[in-house]
Amino acid sequence: MKQKLKLSFDQVKNKFKIFFRNPWVKLSLINLGLGILFYFIVIFSTIKYLDVYSNHGEEIAVPNLVGKKSSVAKMQLEDMGLSYEILDSIYDPSLPNGIVKQQMIEPTSISKVKVKENRIIGLRLSKKTELTEMPDLVFKHVDFAQGILENRGFSSRIQYKPTKEANGSVLDQKQNGKSITKGTRIPIGSEITLIVGQNEVGVLVELPNVVGMNYQDAISLLGSKGLESISTICNDCENLQDTLSAVVFGQSPEYMPEKTVERAQQIVVLINAGANQTEEPIE
Incomplete structure (x- = not known):
């Protein structure tokens, strides 16, 4: 039995020797070894490159930016090798525009966490007015x-x-x-x-006579009497200055001594720009 096993082992050994003596087999094995070596070289080089490119192991402390102007925060982050992004604004009438209200990555002094270079820090700024x-x-x-x-x-x-x-x-x-x-x-x-x-129906006030008066003075006099429902008609007023400098030439209701009207009564004032003429008042 032992003799048979020894014979079988020798036969296998001889076959392996013959197999590996084949030049094509040797070439294939060499190529396989070189492929495996190349694979490990590529993996090692990639890891090394990523470490260098991403500054692996180099960490930056995030500063506290709350309360600072956005321009100051931007310069500070850029000087430290960090980036920033304005996310939105928060209405706060007590602050001027552009003050950092919140930062999306908390400062390292609070979070105890550092970040890598070029990390984006989100900022929310104040705005004094909101529509x-x-x-x-x-x-x-x-x-x-x-x-x-x-x-x-x-x-x-x-x-x-x-x-x-x-x-x-x-x-x-x-x-x-x-x-x-x-x-x-x-x-x-x-x-x-x-x-x-x-x-104010039934509340009576004395009707003043504003004919011949400057328009502004007439309006003031009517207002002092409590008459605030006033319509103005101007024949030749082209702008506001014409209206303000115009002269009253008529009024409705017509003025009569001791005449009273309801306070809610509408008073119509007729004016001409720069005119001094007086016409019959309208009813």
């Missing part, structure tokens, strides 16, 4: 209208206008003396003037 749409308040009750304005961040003041209808309701909405329409985007915190109707 929002003006609501439509016309014909809404003044208390309800003020609540809507307050909820949208606006302030309000009330200016009453004599009226025979819509008592306590908003007749007009203004900003800086000009009517403002629904949907107009204005800064939060703006003051809105609400022109509110005030029913």
Whole structure:
């Protein structure tokens, strides 16, 4: 039995010797070895390159940028080899525009974490003003209208206008003396003037005589009497200056001594730019 096993082993050994003596086999083995060696060289070189390219092992402490101007934060990050990205803005009326409110990677002093070079730090900046749409308040009750304005961040003041209808309701909405329409985007915190109707039917005031007066003086006199519902007709006024320098040549209702009118009565004032003529008042 042992003799047979020895014979079989010798036979296998001889076959291997014959196999490896073949020049094609030797060449194949050499190529295989060179391929394996080349593979390990490529893997090692790639790892080494990535280590160098990404500054593997070199870490940078993230600074605390909150409270700094965006320009200062940008320079500081660039000097440290870091990048930044402005993500969005946060409304804060107590701060000027462009102050860092938040940074998306916390400073190393808090997080105890460092980052690699060129890491992007996200920044959220402050903005002093924020625009929002003006609501439509016309014909809404003044208390309800003020609540809507307050909820949208606006302030309000009330200016009453004599009226025979819509008592306590908003007749007009203004900003800086000009009517403002629904949907107009204005800064939060703006003051809105609400022109509110005030029913003064039956309240009588003396009707002044404004014929021959300068237009501005006439309007002031009517206002001092509580007459604020005034319409102006000018025949030849081309601009605001013409209107302001015009002379009143007629009024309706017509002036009569000791004549009274309701405070809500509309007064029509007729003017000519630079004219001194007087015409019969209209009824």
